[in-house]
Amino acid sequence: MVSSASSFAAALSAARAAAGAQDYPKGTLYVVATPIGNLADIGLRALHVLDLVDRVACEDTRHTQQLLRAYGIDRPGDRLLALHQHNEAEAAQRVIGWLAAGERVAYASDAGTPAVSDPGARLVAAVRAAGHRVLPLPGASSITTLLSAAGSVQEGGFVFEGFLPAKAGERDAAVAAMAAEPRAVVLLEAPHRIEALARSLAVLGDRLVTVGRELTKQFEEIATMPCSALADWLAADAQRSRGEFALVLHGVAEAAPADDGERVLRLLLAELPVKMAVKLAAEITGAPRNALYEAALKSKAGDQTS
Incomplete structure (x- = not known):
């Protein structure tokens, strides 16, 4: 993954030229999708808004500060607010106060589109309830990224399950319920739990699963196999249990005579x-x-x- 600031020196100027003439109302929360790995995947409008807003709320201020600096955006530390799953309700009230004062505020999670599997949903709900506008800026998402490469979504669409329960019994029950789901199912998993998830999915036998590891990064890997083979695939290479994972459990045609x-x-x-x-x-x-x-x-x- 390219990450040096000099590599992106022209991006901010391009963003200002492409998106600068558009309207960005004050007193608005801008929900900004950020890259899931490759910094070059950021949108020009997202980049312009991150440079424009008065404050940036983010899941991890250190992570977001690195992103901003990569594009030459200088954001003082007191203009960044940590807003994550442990303080979302309280931090949302600070954001609402800034919006009420007419400030523009952006929210970005560590990677991808906020408020899906990452924090942000409570913030958005609170801001809307307070009568302020929420403006989404679309961009990268591990969900749609892997779906586009899996070739598994047919006419029935797909279901997003995200992270399954950490406890083995609850996770196995969730997998058993998915066995009756004919549509494609999207899952997310962390590296320290991917092997446990693979063991749970093995009961689905020959049903296909596409696994995406380190999507958009230098060591990205995408592979499709029967669920029964996933555990062995991971064990075949120690590197395969590292990184963040997205998985698509392929849909199955409903039985019909x-x-x-x-x-x-x-x-x-x-x-x-x-x-x-x-x-x-x-x-x-x-x-x-x-x-x-x-x-x-x-x-x-x-x-x-x-």
């Missing part, structure tokens, strides 16, 4: 074009649309050769 879907499809094909027949057959029977489409093409091909 193939003959029932194809029977309805054949009836519809006699009266309707292929796409319409496939769409209606899938909605009626719940059979996978791709499988029905292939069956429709084979049926049409057979009709033409007979």
